[in-house]
């Protein structure tokens with residue numbers, strides 16, 4: 024008789040989004056498609072970081088509330104499976120706030136002010152001297168998010184790498200203070216194919232730049248967005264040789280066209296001259312319409328059953344809370360904060 028092998032505990036992944044708007048193609052390339060792949064082999068937690076979103080959205084709490092459901096719909100519509108991935112709402116796990124409170128004693132204000140992600144975001148938001156304290160200290164909260172689940176891998180964009188570094192500093196500091204290995208160090212998983220440019224040619228697709236194509240975009244919205252896609256400003260006549268660098272139409276086709284061999288031919292023709300932008304855009308429109316139609320249909324179907332979405336979020340959040348509560352309990356005990 025062969026003994027059953029001990030089940031391997033799968034590596035834990037923690038990832039998340041601030042729910043401040045619907046997700047777009049940039050999210051799909053940067054994180055969603057990886058999450059769809061990871062969920063088969065890892066224990067994946069996906070956090071709707073609504074509490075973090077409030078650190079710079081106190082003037083519009085309704086936006087954050089609404090987008091929790093919108094982003095959850097996006098997740099399910101693209102193929103994140105709640106039976107495989109645990110989707111959770113940050114604010115509903117008070118142990119995360121509790122952990123943050125203790126971690127704040129393990130970072131200095133100077134270190135928070137030096138965190139490049141925070142620095143960059145302060146400039147972006149024009150906070151200048153009026154930085155909400157919760158915003159400045161959100162790296163401690165993000166460290167709580169990650170360590171509460173003892174995540175070993177944290178898929179993030181490049182801009183978030185300093186967050187992971189600071190999380191590991193807190194982890195090491197804590198483990199040293201209590202002289203036990205309670206928290207787990209993590210590794211950032213940065214996608215190789217970085218970010219998708221905006222339709223306007225700017226380096227990043229972003230809601231605030233109004234250069235996105237949302238995953239739930241209507242057919243008409245896709246048509247309008249493709250019309251505006253930035254191509255080659257020097258390609259004035261069809262017979263002129265065209266350029267591929269910075270040409271967003273081709274960047275999108277690289278990312279999404281299932282027929283890459285035909286695309287290679289099209290690129291060669293474009294560079295040679297004799298291929299107009301309208302043909303390229305026609306192809307792009309077809310590719311995007313075909314890619315997004317089933318996502319939109321699934322999203323609309325799911326949106327009809329809000330009860331199901333809320334129950335899914337509740338189940339995921341409760342499951343995650345059990346894990347976070349266990350870590351918070353260990354952390355407090357190690358700090359001498361267990362009395363009864």
Ligand code: TRP
Pocket residue numbers: 037038039040041070072075165168169177178179183
């Ligand atoms: N800060 C992340 C972002 O803006 C969102 C986030 C919150 C997150 N908590 C996290 C990402 C924990 C990874 C791990 O995109």
